[in-house]
Amino acid sequence: MSNSFQREQLCDGVHFSSVTDPKFKHNRITANLVIPLDRETVTDNAVVPFLLRKGCRSCPDFTRLNRKLYELYGASLACDVTKYGGCQSLDLSIYGVDDRFTLGGEEMVRPCAQLLTDILLDPAFADGVFPEKDVELERQQIIDVLESQINDKRFYAMSRCQSIMCEGEKIAIEKYGYIEDAHKITPASAADAYRRILRSAQIELLFVGCGNPATAKEIFRQAFSSVERAPVPVEPVHTRPRAEQVNEVTEQLDVAQSKLVLGFRTGGIGGDLKKLAAMRVMVALYGGTPNSRLFLHVREKQSLCYYCSARLNRLTGLMFVDSGVEKANKQKAYDEIMNQFRVMQRGEFTDDEITATKLLMQTSLNAVGDSLGAIDDWYMTQIMMGRACSPEEESAMIEAVTREEIVEAAGQVTLDTVYFLTGKEAE
Template sequence: MDHGFKRERISDTIHFSHITDTKFKSNRISVCLITKLSPEKAAVNAVVPNILRLGCKSCPDFTALNRRLGRLYGARLYGDVTKYADKQILVVSIKGLDSRVTIHGEDMVRELSSLLCDIVLDPVIENGAFPEGATALERQNLIDTIESEINDKRVFARARCLELLFGGAPQAVRPYGDVEHAKAITPRSAYEAYCGLLKNARIELLFAGSGDPAAAKETLCARFAALDRPQAAPLGQPESAPAAGGIAQQTEPMDVSQSKLVMGFWCGDTDEQERYALRLMSAMYGGTPSSKLFLNVREKLSLCYYCASRYDKGNNILLVDSGVQAEKKEAAQAEILRQLEAIQNGEFTDEELQNTKLAMNTGFAATTDSLAGIESWYLTQILSGGENAPAYEQAKIAAVTRGQVVAAAKKVTLGAVYFLKENGEHKEESKQ
């Protein structure tokens, strides 16, 4: 369905967007602070949303805040950190029932919006810093999150391949930063990062749900328009990192039960239509259970435990990651490249093409199953400079031709190979 997406300018660096979907009985309202990824600031920025959601001056502790949320029919607060291309996205959200389904017809949209503004703009401050207890709690949670990514070797290997592919560019920085910088976070440094974000970050205010967004727009825009933001820069398009000459390669031994092979590919200079073709090509290459990588590299030749490709629209790159035995690394890598060459040569059937389009249709439909999914979809659209509904992109994918897939595949070139190699000390076998 058309979700009635509309984005309105509040200032050069603040916009309010709303997305209507009447199948829900609730609304989700979010404040998104968007800034350039930086290895020095990523961790301290990442702690900010979760400190904020622990309380505000009108609800100075978690108990008082939970009581207020309870009075709002069990509304929920969320803090999140993501990345898109070279940008870090810090999100504080509130979700609650729409006014039309409350017992007494309360103006829930206004109530939720007002509380969200208090959370983001009027936090608890002690002696020019965030509270020590809240900071310590969320600093440790951040460290645990970063370390959990390191412990998930599939996620770790993909991140290492990005670092290899992009070198020192912002695209290589992880959204949560690193443990070293996380451990250095103090109540004052976290508060200073918060103040810097309010002054300099690009701000996207989003409302998604079945309700009338007018009250949210009025409340949010009045509070955020009053911010002093002389240094904030307009939201720009993601910067492209130039492809380095040659193929960057790294092998890293580690005590793991299963080696990880990740290959990063540049996708060349592409226009909008070519990127639709790349998305379809990537899905046919290794994005579905009927893809070439799954059926050939994994099932037919048994060269890996898993093998999948993913097209990164923001960075215009393609990543292929697989779990392999160390002795099968070279054979798996060669076959992954051979399957790419097959697509470049047009060695796929019309049935393969059509089945991939059908599989992608299912994915498009799933984006509207939740308010968080709808919000994420349109935030990505904003960051990429578009306003397309899922149905529009579904139609664009459906219109991609065989020739366009082949042409897109021919632009794909290998840029980096990262191999996380089992060192033989870990005896337990694990299959993913």
């Protein structure tokens, strides 16, 4: 990426960030509304970006909004809900061609930024609430998403393991909320959620692409200068650094393939970038790549799992190993997963394994700059971590990790929860 990450505060609780690279022909402008996860409000919050995507006062229905996008050389709008540690982020973005590539020299950054601002700050309310028909559609969409997550047993098992590990903490709350609450969403409750979010969220505006971000920045500065706000600070997540004992939980559902998930605590890395890099390499070497210990030894050599991988959540400091197993192989799979972890703690891996793991990680980091969406995701994560490390800088830190640091990182990790999802016993 050609230009470094730039970030500045526009007003209280509103920041504007940019990364520009002339190799692209488009720009992506994203508004992230970040709020602490709350069990009581999370579901109403989750429906808001999908309702905002329906239109605004200047384009009050989906047809006119799409016509406007076509006029902007086929610009596109997207929305979603993201979870960062103990925070819920409601995301709205617009993607459009840069000014330099229009046929008649028309401006594109300005109208794209203005349209995103209108959608965010001037929704198409009917009598002060979202239209009933839109709410019905998006309420059902949220319900469908939540039901699909339950049907995806791999996702479900991972989610259940984290919920059990972090019971009573914000990070145990699901980003889309809960089905029983989704059925209760009304035009009024969604509108109340929107107003509450606009007033209290930390707002992160990101401009990524080849264009000049100054125009978009000024549009946002003017727009938010008249918005009455009382932003709530986003606090970093603090989870227990070590597990005092292992919690084992077995649940039964109608599943053909059992799921075994192990949740680990990684010792409280905090903001130490060197320790984080070592932990990331350790997790990748253990189970994060196709040549990892878990993949080669548990899945391939011993055929104990259909899949078996490890992942680190850098915002929470939690590591999970998830696997799909036959019920009869549960104990054997568990024993070998833990055996391979002890191999990591003893440092019984080769220099070639370390080199291959680093190369795969660096290849992935190099690919971040190939996509506007990936750049956007990368720097939003950096913002939530309270830093501004580029993929190139992280690649250098990965390269500098030593064998001793990998072993030290493994030594900090303790097993907290063993979750096993299996089929119901025959009656």
